[in-house]
Structures are given as C-alpha cells and as structure tokens.
Amino acid sequence: MGTGSKSSHASYAVGPTTASEADDVVAEAPAQPMSDEEVQAKADLLMAMNLMEEIADPPFNVDPEDEVPTDPVERYDLFVGQVEQAQEAIEKLKGKGASDEEIEAHTKALKAQTLAYLNSLDEDDLREIAEAKGFEHPALVGLSGKGQHPLVHWLDPAYPGDIPSKAKIQAAALSRYNELLAGKTVGGMSLADLHDIEGTEPPVSGGAWKATPDEVASSAQAVTASIDAWNEAKETYGPQSQEQRAEALHAMLAAEQKLVSADCPELGEDLAKAKAEVKSAVDEALNHTYVHARDVQPLVQEALASGQLSETEAMHLGGHQLVALMRPSTPESEVESLKALAAKRQEQLANLDAGYAAHVAMAPGGDQPLNLPPAGDPGAPQAIAVWAKNAGDVRDMQTDVNGWYPYTQQGGASDTLYAEHPALGPGKYLHPGDLTSDFKSWAAKQKLSDLRTVAGELGMDNNAKATRAQVQNYIAASFNKKYDQQAIKDKVNADIAKKEAAKAAKAAAAAAPSTKPDGGLASHEAVQALASKLPANGTGSVSKPAAPAAKAMKAPKPGSFNANVQAMMAAVQHAKATNQDLPARVDAKEVAGWTFGAGTKASHLGGIHAKSIHAAPDGSPWMFKVDHNHGGALGHTEAAASQILALSGVPSVPVYHHKTKDGTAGSVQPLLQGAKPFTSSPSQWTQPQVDTIVRSHVGSWLISDHDGYQDNWLQTPSGGLVQIDHGQSYKFFGADKLSVGYDPNGVTPIHQKLYQAALLGGLANGVKINPAAAHPVIKKFESMPDAQLRSVLHSTAYEGAKTGVAWVPQMRSRAAKALKIPQSQVTHDQIATAFLDHAVERKNNLRENFSDFFVQQLGLPSGASLKHGGGS
Numbered sequence: 097m098g099t100g101s102k103s104s105h106a107s108y109a110v111g112p113t114t115a116s117e118a119d120d121v122v123a124e125a126p127a128q129p130m131s132d133e134e135v136q137a138k139a140d141l142l143m144a145m146n147l148m149e150e151i152a153d154p155p156f157n158v159d160p161e162d163e164v165p166t167d168p169v170e171r172y173d174l175f176v177g178q179v180e181q182a183q184e185a186i187e188k189l190k191g192k193g194a195s196d197e198e199i200e201a202h203t204k205a206l207k208a209q210t211l212a213y214l215n216s217l218d219e220d221d222l223r224e225i226a227e228a229k230g231f232e233h234p235a236l237v238g239l240s241g242k243g244q245h246p247l248v249h250w251l252d253p254a255y256p257g258d259i260p261s262k263a264k265i266q267a268a269a270l271s272r273y274n275e276l277l278a279g280k281t282v283g284g285m286s287l288a289d290l291h292d293i294e295g296t297e298p299p300v301s302g303g304a305w306k307a308t309p310d311e312v313a314s315s316a317q318a319v320t321a322s323i324d325a326w327n328e329a330k331e332t333y334g335p336q337s338q339e340q341r342a343e344a345l346h347a348m349l350a351a352e353q354k355l356v357s358a359d360c361p362e363l364g365e366d367l368a369k370a371k372a373e374v375k376s377a378v379d380e381a382l383n384h385t386y387v388h389a390r391d392v393q394p395l396v397q398e399a400l401a402s403g404q405l406s407e408t409e410a411m412h413l414g415g416h417q418l419v420a421l422m423r424p425s426t427p428e429s430e431v432e433s434l435k436a437l438a439a440k441r442q443e444q445l446a447n448l449d450a451g452y453a454a455h456v457a458m459a460p461g462g463d464q465p466l467n468l469p470p471a472g473d474p475g476a477p478q479a480i481a482v483w484a485k486n487a488g489d490v491r492d493m494q495t496d497v498n499g500w501y502p503y504t505q506q507g508g509a510s511d512t513l514y515a516e517h518p519a520l521g522p523g524k525y526l527h528p529g530d531l532t533s534d535f536k537s538w539a540a541k542q543k544l545s546d547l548r549t550v551a552g553e554l555g556m557d558n559n560a561k562a563t564r565a566q567v568q569n570y571i572a573a574s575f576n577k578k579y580d581q582q583a584i585k586d587k588v589n590a591d592i593a594k595k596e597a598a599k600a601a602k603a604a605a606a607a608a609p610s611t612k613p614d615g616g617l618a619s620h621e622a623v624q625a626l627a628s629k630l631p632a633n634g635t636g637s638v639s640k641p642a643a644p645a646a647k648a649m650k651a652p653k654p655g656s657f658n659a660n661v662q663a664m665m666a667a668v669q670h671a672k673a674t675n676q677d678l679p680a681r682v683d684a685k686e687v688a689g690w691t692f693g694a695g696t697k698a699s700h701l702g703g704i705h706a707k708s709i710h711a712a713p714d715g716s717p718w719m720f721k722v723d724h725n726h727g728g729a730l731g732h733t734e735a736a737a738s739q740i741l742a743l744s745g746v747p748s749v750p751v752y753h754h755k756t757k758d759g760t761a762g763s764v765q766p767l768l769q770g771a772k773p774f775t776s777s778p779s780q781w782t783q784p785q786v787d788t789i790v791r792s793h794v795g796s797w798l799i800s801d802h803d804g805y806q807d808n809w810l811q812t813p814s815g816g817l818v819q820i821d822h823g824q825s826y827k828f829f830g831a832d833k834l835s836v837g838y839d840p841n842g843v844t845p846i847h848q849k850l851y852q853a854a855l856l857g858g859l860a861n862g863v864k865i866n867p868a869a870a871h872p873v874i875k876k877f878e879s880m881p882d883a884q885l886r887s888v889l890h891s892t893a894y895e896g897a898k899t900g901v902a903w904v905p906q907m908r909s910r911a912a913k914a915l916k917i918p919q920s921q922v923t924h925d926q927i928a929t930a931f932l933d934h935a936v937e938r939k940n941n942l943r944e945n946f947s948d949f950f951v952q953q954l955g956l957p958s959g960a961s962l963k964h965g966g967g968s
C-alpha cells in the first residue's frame with residue numbers, strides 16, 4: 097500500500113482520549129458551515145489517520161501494489177509520512193480558525209495512534225529503526241524491561257525530535273557506552289557483548305574509542321572545565337546546591353572517563369602522560385573536598401541499575417570510596433580492597449543489628465531496670481553471661497559502625513537512616529557507666545554463689561574465692577573497659593595467697609620452740625610448713641582452687657522469660673556460626689579469570705548434573721557443575737540465585753557462572769569444608785534451626801527452588817545451618833504454588849517436612865513455627881530495587897529464553913496473554929521480559945503471600961502481623 101492507496105477507508109475517530117477508545121470517540125460537528133479548505137483539511141486528516149491504522153495493522157486482502165513493507169524501517173518511514181500529513185492537516189484547520197478543543201482532540205487522536213503503533217513493535221524492531229534514524233547504541237536503553245521502552249518515545253513522530261526528553265534518552269545510552277569503554281559492564285553486558293548485538297567490531301586496542309590528537313586535547317580541556325565547575329559547585333549554598341554538586345560531580349567523572357578510555361596511537365607516550373595528568377587533577381579536586389552521600393546519590397542509583405555497583409557496595413561505602421569504585425582510573429587492587437571492605441561492613445552491620453536486638457530484650461534502657469532473669473534460675477547463668485559478652489560486642493560495634501555509617505547512602509542520603517538499624521539511632525548508644533550501674537543494682541539482689549557461676553561462664557577460674565565486688569566487676573568488665581578481667585583474677589589470687597601466707601605463718605609460729613628470746617629465725621620445720629602453703633611455680637600466684645561443682649540445670653519452662661532469653665541468644669549464636677563457616681563471596685569477574693586445576697569426578701556428591709572437583713588458585717577445593725543441555729543458562733541461574741539469597745541475608749554458598757578452557761559451560765562454587773548432614777528428625781531440631789528453615793523458605797520461594805530436600809541441607813562446623821544446591825531454581829517458575837502440599841519433585845523439601853511436623857505435633861517441646869522469623873528476609877527483599885533484581889537475573893532470563901529452559905513455556909504463555917498475541921509469535925526477548933516481570937511481582941508480594949500462608953495454611957494468627965510490619 098503506498099501513500100496514494102486506492103483502498104476505501106472507514107471514517108476515523110478524530111478525538112480519542114486513549115488508543116483503546118479511538119474507535120468510539122468522534123469530535124462534535126461544527127456549528128457553522130465549513131469552508132472548502134476546512135473540508136479538504138479534514139478529509140486529508142481522516143485519510144492520513146486511516147492509512148496510519150492500516151500501516152500499523154494491515155488488512156488481509158490488499159492489492160500487491162498496496163502491500164505494507166515488511167522491513168521495519170521502511171514501514172516506519174511510511175508511517176511517519178502519514179503522521180506528517182496528519183500534522184499538516186491539523187495546522188491547516190488551526191489556521192482556518194478551528195477551536196482549541198477541536199485541535200486538542202485531533203492532536204490527542206494522533207498521539208494515541210503513534211503510541212499504539214510503536215508499542216506494537218518488539219524490542220529488536222525498535223532498535224533497528226532507532227539505529228537507522230541515528231540513535232547511537234540503542235541496545236543500551238530499556239535495560240530494566242519495565243514500563244514503556246524508551247525508544248518508543250524517542251521514535252514517536254508526534255513529538256519534535258529535539259525536545260529534552262528525547263535528548264536524555266540518547267544521553268543515557270552514551271553515558272552507559274562510556275562505562276563499557278572503561279571496561280565496566282552495563283545490565284550484564286560487556287563492550288564485546290554490545291558490539292556483538294550491534295554486529296560491529298569493538299574499538300581498537302590501547303583505549304576504548306579511536307580519537308584524533310585534537311579530540312584528545314578537547315577531552316582534556318573538557319576535564320579541566322569540569323573540574324572548575326566542580327570547584328565552583330562545591331562552594332555554593334542554598335536549596336539547589338546539593339543538586340548542582342551532584343551534576344558537577346557526574347560531569348567531572350564522565351569527562352575523565354572519556355579521556356581515560358581514548359585511543360590515539362599518534363600521540364604515543366604523550367597520551368599516557370595526558371591520562372596520568374587528568375587522573376592527578378581529578379584526584380586533587382576530590383581529595384580536598386568532602387563528598388557528601390547525596391552528592392553521589394544519582395551516580396549510585398544509575399550504577400545500581402546498570403549493575404556497575406552491587407547493593408553491598410552502594411550501601412556500605414562512603415562518598416569518596418564510591419567515587420573510587422566508579423572511576424575507570426582506580427587501580428584494580430584498590431577496587432578489590434573497597435569491595436572487600438563493603439562486604440566486611442555489611443556483615444558488621446548485620447551482626448550489630450542482631451546483637452542489639454538481643455541486648456535490648458534484657459536491657460531496655462531509659463529508666464527501666466535490667467530485664468535479666470534471677471541468676472539462680474535454670475539456664476540463667478549462661479544466658480546472663482552471653483548477654484554481658486554481647487553487650488560489650490554491641491558497644492564496640494556501635495563505635496566502629498558509627499565511624500562510617502553516617503557517610504554511606506543509607507546513613508547520609510536517606511530520610512529514614514535509622515529505620516532498619518536502630519542501634520545507631522540517637523540515644524541508643526550503650527553507655528558502659530550507666531549499664532554497669534544498672535547491672536550492679538540487679539546484682540545486689542542476687543546470691544553471691546549464683547553470681548560466681550555467671551563469672552565462671554565468662555572464664556573466671558578462681559570464682560569460688562572471689563568476693564561479691566570482684567565477681568560483679570569481673571562480669572561488668574565484659575562491657576566496661578574500666579575493669580580488667582585479668583587484673584581482677586590476679587587480685588583474687590593475691591588475696592588468696594595473702595590469706596594462705598598468714599595462715600602458714602601462724603602455723604609455723606605455733607610449731608616453733610617456745611624458748612627464743614632473741615627472736616631469731618624460724619626453724620627449718622617452720623620454713624617448710626610455710627613453703628608448703630605457697631605456690632610451687634614461684635610466680636606469686638596460687639594454684640587454682642577447685643571450681644564449685646556445676647549444678648544440674650533443669651531446662652527452663654517453655655514460653656517462660658528464661659526460655660525466651662535463651663532462644664534469642666541461641667539465635668544470635670546460630671547466625672554467627674553459620675556466617676563464619678560460609679566461604680567468602682569473591683567478585684564474579686575475578687573468578688571468571690581463574691584457572692582451576694585438573695578435576696576429579698565427584699559422582700559421590702549426587703544430583704542429576706555431572707560434577708567434578710578442582711583446585712582454585714589458593715588450593716581450596718571447588719566444584720564444577722556441567723550444563724550440557726542449555727549452554728550455561730543453568731549456570732547463570734544458580735549463580736543469580738545464590739547472589740539473590742546473599743543480598744537478603746539467607747545463608748548460601750556463593751556460586752558463579754563459569755566456562756572451562758574447552759568452552760564447557762556450567763557453574764562453579766567452593767566446597768563447604770567440615771560440614772555434616774543435618775539431622776532428619778524434626779523432633780531433634782532446635783528453635784534457631786527451625787527459624788533458619790523458615791527464613792530460607794522465603795528465599796526459596798522467591799527463586800522458585802523446590803528442591804531443598806534433606807540431602808541439600810548441611811550443618812556447618814560451628815553449628816550453623818545452610819541449604820546448598822540451588823540448581824533447580826526457577827524450574828517450576830510460573831506454575832508453582834506457595835503451599836504446604838506443593839512438592840513437584842516428590843522429594844519433600846525440608847520446609848515442607850517442618851510444617852507437616854508442626855501441624856502433627858512432631859516438633860520438640862517448646863519449639864514452634866514463628867512467622868516473625870520470616871520478616872527480616874522479607875524486609876530485605878522489599879528494600880531491593882526492582883531494577884537491581886532485573887539486573888541480577890538478566891542473564892538468567894535472556895539466556896534461559898534462548899535455550900528453552902524449563903520455565904519458558906509458562907513465561908511464553910504469560911507474555912502472549914499480556915501482549916494479546918498468539919504464543920507462536922512471542923519472541924525470546926518477550927519471554928525474558930515476562931520472566932523478569934514475574935520475578936519482580938513475586939518479590940513485591942512476599943509480605944502478603946507469606947502472611948496468608950502462615951494464617952490460612954498453618955493456622956498461625958500471628959502471621960497476620962507480617963502485613964503490618966513483621967511481628968515480635
């Protein structure tokens with residue numbers, strides 16, 4: 097069909113408010129007779145609008161000369177021609193005095209038609225058209241897969257091509273390309289990946305873009321200008337100062353990035369010199385300035401969305417450190433050091449949160465007394481000792497964390513900086529003096545023998561001879577550095593020695609001859625009697641007195657205060673035990689560059705995939721799992737699953753996508769050393785273990801892993817608990833159910849065994865399902881930006897869609913339903929988008945879904961509290 101089509105056309109609605117209403121809304125007829133020019137203009141408008149509709153949705157039976165081109169660019173050009181015809185007709189009507197209401201109705205109808213057409217195009221067509229129309233690197237926009245694709249707006253002919261909103265879309269693509277030029281990744285893509293998509297060759301070596309000497313000089317001048325702008329912005333004050341500083345910082349880093357990635361062989365060594373000078377100049381500009389968390393906030397959000405920064409790095413490093421991570425000139429050793437620091441801080445903050453929660457349960461603060469149990473109660477000495485030690489740890493962690501937290505994104509750029517970390521809030525700092533006073537007030541009401549037992553739990557081996565004051569001070573030394581435990585033990589020993597010496601002297605005097613008028617030396621027998629009472633090692637310390645026999649401790653009554661305290665302390669210790677035994681997470685890029693040693697078969701490890709054991713560069717054993725059928729897509733999936741679990745605090749062994757030298761794809765992970773099978777009897781499970789299973793269930797549901805059966809759970813050397821092997825993640829995605837009875841593999845996952853045991857009364861006395869245990873994990877997942885989850889799952893979605901993994905049929909069906917097209921027409925990209933949309937939907941519904949699960953399926957009314965903040 098050409099622009100002069102002879103086809104007949106139905107009248108087109110001239111005033112639709114939305115694309116879907118286009119056939120039902122018609123502008124009201126004018127009250128006055130129209131001129132010939134107006135009649136012609138309206139006819140032209142109707143003709144153009146109808147032709148646009150037929151181009152977007154061609155009829156089945158047309159003459160060959162009227163067929164719409166199948167090439168997307170040619171078809172777009174034809175469509176744009178009709179849009180221009182329509183716009184010209186609208187202008188003629190406007191010139192002939194048509195009312196503002198009529199012009200607005202025609203314009204809305206035109207925009208609705210262009211939007212409907214462009215939204216009907218798939219991502220590949222949009223990219224092809226945009227590239228043909230001069231858009232640089234169209235594959236670098238629309239990475240989130242959420243909402244309308246940016247190229248729809250950029251290509252929309254109903255809007256001028258030079259408007260700022262379109263310019264911003266191109267600017268975003270160029271900014272991301274600069275990141276690729278600097279060797280970073282964007283949305284899971286490397287520079288090579290992008291050029292593979294575009295069908296072009298990557299830039300030449302030595303840099304990332306080919307520059308002339310003049311372009312290098314111009315780039316250097318741009319850096320200088322951006323530094324001047326930054327120096328000026330950092331001196332500004334007022335409502336807009338923060339925004340100005342952020343924009344100036346962004347411009348300076350972008351200018352530096354462009355020059356650092358330039359390649360200009362003509363300059364030879366002068367190019368390296370120019371790059372070094374620029375780095376030094378930017379260093380100088382940054383080093384003499386405090387970079388506030390809000391200065392880097394826009395950069396951080398952009399880097400998070402693109403995958404340049406991880407959530408751990410973004411939330412746990414200060415302004416200067418984040419800038420260093422995002423600068424291409426930062427040495428690799430410094431980058432790795434900063435990443436390790438971020439991971440360390442994340443763990444430190446998690447330990448502080450857990451420790452503080454346990455502390456305030458027994459030391460609420462304010463004017464309230466300590467909530468410690470009587471020291472003579474069963475199990476109380478151990479609980480009190482753990483509390484005292486934990487109080488000291490919390491105080492130290494508060495001091496350490498307060499040294500960096502206020503300068504991070506969550507501490508310096510958030511409006512609710514203490515919401516998730518109350519231990520850092522105003523008035524929450526543990527004051528050793530006040531805590532000691534509260535403790536001694538409580539201790540004054542306790543029996544000395546019971547306090548001695550508490551001190552013994554803390555390592556006081558001469559507690560049987562210590563005074564009340566010494567015992568109290570020894571316990572308080574756990575959280576108050578005014579006291580020294582070793583010095584107190586030495587004083588006790590000295591007091592013992594003094595008493596023994598006096599006793600020995602008295603005995604010697606009684607044994608001496610009565611006739612000694614000159615008061616001479618004691619007899620040999622007296623000296624020996626005294627020596628027998630003194631220590632044999634000559635150090636002045638006495639031999640250890642026998643510790644009092646331990647009392648037979650009865651288990652506290654389930655549900656009692658002591659039981660709750662012990663459970664809380666046990667949970668803290670269990671979490672620490674798990675975390676300290678898990679292998680440290682290494683940057684995926686680093687692992688990708690490792691060369692593993694020759695492997696040995698590992699069929700004894702079970703599972704359906706072939707496995708082998710290899711030595712990492714440091715000699716530690718790692719397992720490689722082959723993905724024969726899907727070209728590495730399953731390796732991407734298991735790696736993404738382990739990363740998602742780690743971001744939420746669910747214990748998991750780190751997994752990485754990997755390819756061997758011969759191109760075999762799969763996943764690689766460190767072995768968990770010293771672990772042993774987890775007991776299969778629910779009646780032997782402890783409360784911390786049950787809480788761990790509940791938390792893990794939340795993570796397993798998010799990643800759609802229904803393979804967590806008995807053999808996939810291990811107990812760590814320190815007593816922690818962790819689920820391994822998430823290789824079946826997302827296998828049943830889209831068809832699975834959050835149900836006690838859902839078991840697609842027929843293997844009875846651990847969480848299902850737990851819930852069934854709870855319903856049948858098969859758990860140990862006092863052990864129960866606590867819905868509140870799920871809340872920290874749900875909260876962590878909710879705080880994860882949608883864009884970050886899409887970024888983590890990008891390779892899982894797109895590689896899985898290409899290779900036809902198990903979830904593809906479900907996602908194809910969802911895509912077809914959403915797009916209202918036959919399943920046979922759904923593209924791989926549309927399948928991947930459906931997968932990512934469903935993943936985000938599941939994340940955002942965790943709170944409501946698990947609340948309903950606990951209440952409706954397990955009959956636990958307390959589960960309803962999850963909908964309102966989590967519960968106790």
